[in-house]
Amino acid sequence: MSSPTPSIQDPFKAWKFLVLPTLKVSDVFSLFLKATIAICTFVSISLVFYSFLNQSQWQPCPECHKSLISDHMKITNGNVSGDFYEKTNISHVLFGIGGSAKTWNKRRHYTELWWMPNITRGYVWLDQKPPENRTWPDTSPEYKVSADTSRFKYTCSYGSRSALRIARIVKESFELGEENVRWFVMGDDDTVFFIENLVMVLAKYDHNQMYYIGGNSESVEQDVIHSYTMAYGGGGFAISYPLAKELVRVLDGCIDRYASFYGSDQKIQGCMSEIGVPLTKELGFHQVDIRGDPYGLLAAHPLAPLVSLHHLDYVQSIFPKLNRIDSVKKLISSYKMDPGRVLQYSFCYDLTRNWSVSASWGYTIQIHPSLMPAKQLESAFRTFQTWRSWSNGPFTFNTRPMSQHPCLRPVVYFLDRVERVGDGTLTTYKRSVQEFGQVCDLPEYAPVLAVKLVNVTTSTSLKPDIWNLVSYFSLLAFLEKL
Template identity: 45%
Template sequence: MKSLIKNQPLTKLFLISSSLCAISLFLFLTILLFTTSNILILNIGNSSPQLSTESSPTTIDHLIFGIASSGISWPKRKKYSKLWWNNKNMKGCVFVDTLPVEENDIKINIDDVSLPPLCVSEDTSNFHYTYKPGGLRSAIRVARVVKETVELNHSNVRWYVFGDDDTIFFPENLVKTLSKYDHRNWYYVGAYSENYEASHVFGFGMAFGGSGFALSASLANVLAKVFDSCIRRYSHLYGSDARVFSCITELGVGLTYEPGFHQVDLRGNIFGLLAAHPLSPLLSLHHPDITDAIFPNMTNSNSLQHLFEAANVDSQRILQQTVCYERRFSQTISISWGYAVQLFQNNVLLPDVLRVQETFKTWKENTVMAGIYTFSTTKLHHDPCKRPNIFYLDNVSSDKDGIITSNYKKSFRNCSYDTSKNLEVIKVVTNKLDFDSKQLQAPRRQCCDVLPSNSGHLMEIAIRECKYEELIYMH
């Protein structure tokens, strides 16, 4: 014990020295680890720039459009691009084989902000086209719009969107839909045809070009580099979209299906298709020259402009179907917002209301698969008076508080036993719809209420979010 007490100062000195060494070692290792971590982060960033974090939301500035047209068709179809294009915030090009004959057409495209610029496609005469039943060599040129659009070398690109000169896009909805995908990964986004035979022949994995499709920039950049060598292997194919699909398939990428793209391989009155739109934003419509005007007593162009009047107020809600039940008279009301309201004179089960009514004609008649579609349909009743009353959009407005009011006027029909024959207008009130990330990933239909009214000429309906456990059912 005496010995320990005698050597106590030395022991304290040893302990202090050991502590200092430990602290120094700890500080040295901490600094070394921190420095090494920074070096690793910098190395990763330099070697793989495509993996860099981009937290900013996707906007229309991140989209580049490639539109396939021709010198002959563009003068007649540019009116469709005017519905949705704006040079102030959109980038891209309309690819033509030759410049339009009209002398003023080039100047119009430069001066008019509602028209995209024109680009003359590259020569494709060195590519073979061997589709046996015939077809058009222009399919090669149109397919190469993908490559030539990428080679425009725009900066800050996340998505390339492709379509025809008669493809009508809804840009805000495109941005919202594509924003749920990571553009740094390889995505091929589109939809197949409504016509079962066409989808069966060309494949349910192919995005039809008329409906439009989108490629993430990371995929498009790689595809552009290998595209010419690839399409030489597919000279036997019919169309441009089949060539694009084949080359994307060779890169190992499959179709990401988005039901908002509409090829519209249908003829005549497409009311049934529009009135039963799926739970996703409307992205495109095609073939306006083939189908009837979507609103009665209007030209085709005017009816589409009328639809855009609603889309410009609430783009994400356009054509979204909401169904509610009126208890007093046992009526079923189906609202395709911004387009039409259907009033059924009796209670109809919700799954039956959601089926597409066959108001249209098949793309091809007298074929084995004629009248077979890629969605659920229901036949129209042979008696027009037993079909639902249709009220078409008359006007839409938004007030300073963000309340949106749309009015729908009854389409004329003369049925003596119509219980709602005095009803002339249906007024729909709602707030602006926002397909947020939750609604995009797991969409849920909204609910509606028929509001009390003393007028036999007017019905008022309010659309709202459904409550947590609320059911949409007939009472």
């Protein structure tokens, strides 16, 4: 018996009524053109209507490019002479330091700690010419007087109009037309730069691209009020030549558009947003937006070269029994011996004694008479408070409390001296005497308290290339998460 032949139906038969009639090419083009014109007209009318209703909110940027810059734009820097592949060095950096004629004589000592006449390039920008009866010190950078800013708007009720002048330092520095400049570095008159490390950091980046490099505030309350995407000016920030060229073109109009912003650095960041270049964060730039004792911050420095310190007049001296300037000089003494290693934090365990030992090279040693978890050791002791409210946090990094009880804190040693030994160094740290002579009388503390000095030796200096490896492995770790 034969089986019935299955019927095959046209699956598209039911849809034939949707098939368009035969059209000429010219008709299709005409319909498409009419539809496009209709859509564009509708969108244009909608935008005009929206703009009319929102005139107070819509602020155009006439200086900005018509197209958004979504990535770092590569631009050939015509101002750079010599070998294109020459490695970035200090001669390629032009500093712009915000200062005041009234306060410079008092605050210049911080700048003079790092400034090297005839080597470093740049200027202190003052609000007015210094008194004629005062000789400008040879140890200070040359000064220039900022242009008048009275034509610009400033509407921040709790700020100072000096922010306008300081924001324009990068523009006035650029317009000097100095040759062979790859980076414009801005800072305050109380910013201490560690210039070898600064150059080491900048050399990682292609100066022919648009880069805006710096760091955030340590206090979350400051970042919330101002911005997480802003390079804080006191900690210093760097702008590559191509980005400076674009910034100079839009800056004055941008300053007026952000008239309500408090600080110069906030205004600069607003302009960067319009240009389309984000902040590249480097952890070695330190705004030091903290109060109290900075010990915990410096004793657990992140894995990055120390580039800058700021606000040192607003915190306690970083070394006991020394004033602020002499304290920084002492830190610089170890920095000069091994720039890349200074403040680099590491810890280890002495399993024969059950000790945990941590070191911030060139600054301090801590010994715990017990085996501490690594997670605790890598967190900074909270010896400080937030900048604005003097609170115990939050901060942009992990912290742990520093007990006042001598039996609940490590035995602390501070740098005593540093010397060169062959290709390496020998640093000696001396035990710090606690206030009021308080020491722990528990038996496990006795062996540690018997240690008066700690010697740390290194066989070689920390080479700059190590930071390229750190960046490389950080990138690999990031890619693995994707």
